[in-house]
Amino acid sequence: MILVAIIACEIGFWLAIIAGLVARYVFRRPRLGAMLLLAAPVIDLILLVLVGVDLLGGRTASWHHGLAALYIGISVAYGHRMVAWADAKFAEWFRGAEPRPARYGWDYARACWKDVPRTLLAVAIAAAVLGGLILLVGAPERTSELLRFFPILGVVIGIDVLWALGYTVWPKKAPAVAA
Template sequence: MIGAAIIGAELAFWIVLVLALVCRYLLRRRRLSTIGLLCLPVIDLCLLSFVVVDLVHGAAPQPSHAFAASYLGFTVAFGHSITRWADERFAHRFAGGPKPVRPAKGSAAYVRQLWIEWLRVVLAVGLSALILFGLATVVCRQPVPHSLEQAASSPLWGQMVLLGMVTVIWFLAGPAFARVTTSTTASR
């Protein structure tokens, strides 16, 4: 059931986002568009409420509960940038806006973008960990584990360990080894 709620939340996010952009650029209803964009966080709150209600009513914590908490953290951290990304492309396609520009690989802007993205991951993981901690300790009344083995036995605590690994891998695959190359510096 939680899996369906996560899929529903993701679909609702994109449907509301597209409808808000249609209102803004095609229908020229900026206020209605703003209301639609303000509804995006409400979708996340509904998903969190659904997870809490499910756990309060006695459902055993499942990986889907943990994934929902992670989903919430990542949508809060990346929601604004995803909305901006979609807005730029929609404005270009339907309202004569400028073509979205991607920084050249190896440029200072590209390296900066990698660091900003990774910092969003850190924020997403921090928010997810807070939600998971609240679900585990307050809602499910699970004790804090004292070892990785204990953490792995609970989907909620185990997800925190997994999120830590995702953060490290994202860092190593992204900004850790990114450097400004001389060819992009010389072409400026």
Template sequence: MVVGLIIACEVGFWVLLAAGLAVRYLLNRRRTGAALLLCEPVLELVLFAVTAVDLRNGAEPGWEHGLAALYIGFTVSYGPYTVRRLDGYAAHRLAGGPRPPGPPRHGMARAAHEGRLWLRTVFAAAVACALLEGAVRYVGDGATESLRGFQWTALRAAAIHGVIALTYLLWPKRAPAGEREPVRRVTKG
């Protein structure tokens, strides 16, 4: 049941995102589109509640509960970033807005961008670990090894992403000869 709900939440995320952007830019109903986009966190709350109820009803803690925590952590951290980026592209394509700048491709600007993405991954891992720790304490003396294993999975993902982000800092990619990297305004995101 939890795996099916995770899949439904992911599909629901993209359906709400597409519907929100379509209503916002194609139908020119900005408030209604924004309301649809703001409904997306409700999906994570439903997944959290169903997972907690599943554990409370005596379900053996398993990989599906760990996966639910990782999914929630990822969407809490990367969801707003994804919505902002796609909103910029929709405004450009559907409403004639300016083309949103892409991520920097070279040099220290790229390293800074990768560092910000890594911080998002660290935040996602922290949220997932906190949810998993709460589940471990909620279950009590039950078999919680799989939940502990998912905590290590979240920490490993953050560490691997950190190593990858560090490579951009240590060995920044140089712009090809004759091409200058445009000066970009550094924004959070």
């Protein structure tokens, strides 16, 4: 059930963003667009409540519950950036705004390193959600699977650091210009 809720919340997150941007750029209703964009964090709250209710209802935690915690952490830490990216694309498509310039070399590596603290925040939020669920349920035999999710959070951080390090050592090259 929680896996379905995660998928539904991810779809709802993007539908809220797209609806908000369509209202803003296509229908020229910026206040309606802002209200629809505010639905995205509400969706995260709904998922958190669903996970809590599921576990408090007697269900034994599974990896789905850990995934929900990670989803919430990523959504909170990266949500604003995802909305800004989508907003820039809509402005480009519907208002003729200049596209964001592509990043290469040290500029791209610096952007990757700026993501590391954001990923740390996402993992910290996910860890707090996991810890909160463990404390809320108060039944170690039913929440032991959540404890197994903490090393996965470490892997997420490790991958992000390796990603940034990789682009620092081997910078992303600009495409060759056709003659």
